[in-house]
Amino acid sequence: MIEVRNLVKKYGAHLAVDHLDFTVDTGQIYGFLGPNGAGKSTTMNIMTGYLGATEGEVLINGHNILEEPEEAKKCIGYLPEMPPLYMEMTVWEYLNFSAELKKIPKKERSIQVEQVMELVKIVDVQNRLIKNLSKGYRQRVGLAQAILGFPEIIILDEPTVGLDPKQIIEIRELIRELAKKHTVILSSHILAEIQEVCDYIMIISHGKLVASDTPENLEKLMSGQQTVEIIAKGTEDVVKDVVGRIGGIKHAVYENGIEKDAVGVSLTPEAGLDIREQVFTEFAKSECPLLMLSHSRTTLEDVFLELTQGAIEEVQTNEGDI
Numbered sequence: 024m025i026e027v028r029n030l031v032k033k034y035g036a037h038l039a040v041d042h043l044d045f046t047v048d049t050g051q052i053y054g055f056l057g058p059n060g061a062g063k064s065t066t067m068n069i070m071t072g073y074l075g076a077t078e079g080e081v082l083i084n085g086h087n088i089l090e091e092p093e094e095a096k097k098c099i100g101y102l103p104e105m106p107p108l109y110m111e112m113t114v115w116e117y118l119n120f121s122a123e124l125k126k127i128p129k130k131e132r133s134i135q136v137e138q139v140m141e142l143v144k145i146v147d148v149q150n151r152l153i154k155n156l157s158k159g160y161r162q163r164v165g166l167a168q169a170i171l172g173f174p175e176i177i178i179l180d181e182p183t184v185g186l187d188p189k190q191i192i193e194i195r196e197l198i199r200e201l202a203k204k205h206t207v208i209l210s211s212h213i214l215a216e217i218q219e220v221c222d223y224i225m226i227i228s229h230g231k232l233v234a235s236d237t238p239e240n241l242e243k244l245m246s247g248q249q250t251v252e253i254i255a256k257g258t259e260d261v262v263k264d265v266v267g268r269i270g271g272i273k274h275a276v277y278e279n280g281i282e283k284d285a286v287g288v289s290l291t292p293e294a295g296l297d298i299r300e301q302v303f304t305e306f307a308k309s310e311c312p313l314l315m316l317s318h319s320r321t322t323l324e325d326v327f328l329e330l331t332q333g334a335i336e337e338v339q340t341n342e343g344d345i
């Protein structure tokens with residue numbers, strides 16, 4: 024179990040992590056989701072003891088990562104965004120070296136190295152120099168290093184970045200496999216990535232946790248934002264009159280000129296209310312034909328965009344400046 028309490032990280036005047044508070048329970052796949060620069064890597068680096076926090080604390084199974092680093096780090100395997108691979112070593116040499124650093128007893132080392140190589144499917148390349156491996160294989164070597172010692176918690180920073188679609192699918196399968204025995208935390212700025220594998224999503228924007236829940240609940244959270252779009256034949260006054268008879272509408276936006284002698288309306292109902300039948304009936308009763316009726320549901324993508332809008336706009340503005 025990981026407890027993150029009131030975590031703050033400042034780089035000079037820049038607040039990269041802004042009072043983060045969350046708990047990670049055992050046995051699930053957690054996803055850190057946020058746009059570039061949201062503070063995901065900084066948070067993961069602090070959680071794994073690679074970086075000191077400005078304020079706050081991280082407890083790994085009750086051990087403070089700064090005060091009891093050895094005890095705390097024993098519980099964690101970490102794949103940083105840029106894994107520190109030694110290019111001149113073979114895969115086998117590197118993993119043996121990593122096992123030594125992790126203080127895995129000498130007599131257990133070779134068996135564990137064999138086990139992790141089998142798990143991430145790199146047995147065939149064990150005698151190749153890391154510098155000669157493809158990006159996908161290097162990522163697997165990094166993963167193997169994180170899994171060595173079979174820690175309870177495995178933390179992966181953008182594990183699929185730069186991989187091709189086939190490699191992404193393979194790494195996802197591997198993550199699911201790992202999650203059978205380990206708690207996995209991974210980060211990504213790609214929603215589909217997180218949605219695909221995670222049981223629980225934590226959305227980070229500007230260093231703040233803006234939402235954390237299961238993918239299903241996050242979608243429900245926003246389900247009040249659904250809209251019904253219609254195009255009705257008639258003048259705006261007539262259409263407004265009919266809309267006025269439909270109950271439970273929070274607001275309506277009218278648009279003229281969509282079609283000749285017709286008005287477009289975007290209706291936002293109160294949370295959880297499905298107004299489609301009522302819309303149909305009221306317009307039929309008024310003999311005002313509906314030329315179109317469509318219903319849009321909020322997807323998790325909408326939730327992500329809404330919750331991180333400011334951050335995305337800022338990134339776009341910055342990119343525009345360059």
Ligand SMILES: Nc1ncnc2c1ncn2[C@@H]1O[C@H](COP(=O)(O)OP(=O)(O)OP(=O)(O)O)[C@@H](O)[C@H]1O
Nearest residue numbers: 034037039057058059060061062063064065066212
């Ligand atoms: N060493 C550093 N010195 C100064 N600013 C930094 C440093 N590392 C990160 N930052 C800034 O802190 C913020 C958070 O960065 P971080 O790398 O944690 O974000 P991220 O969510 O992991 O993004 P990405 O997916 O792009 O890596 C960014 O604005 C970044 O520019």
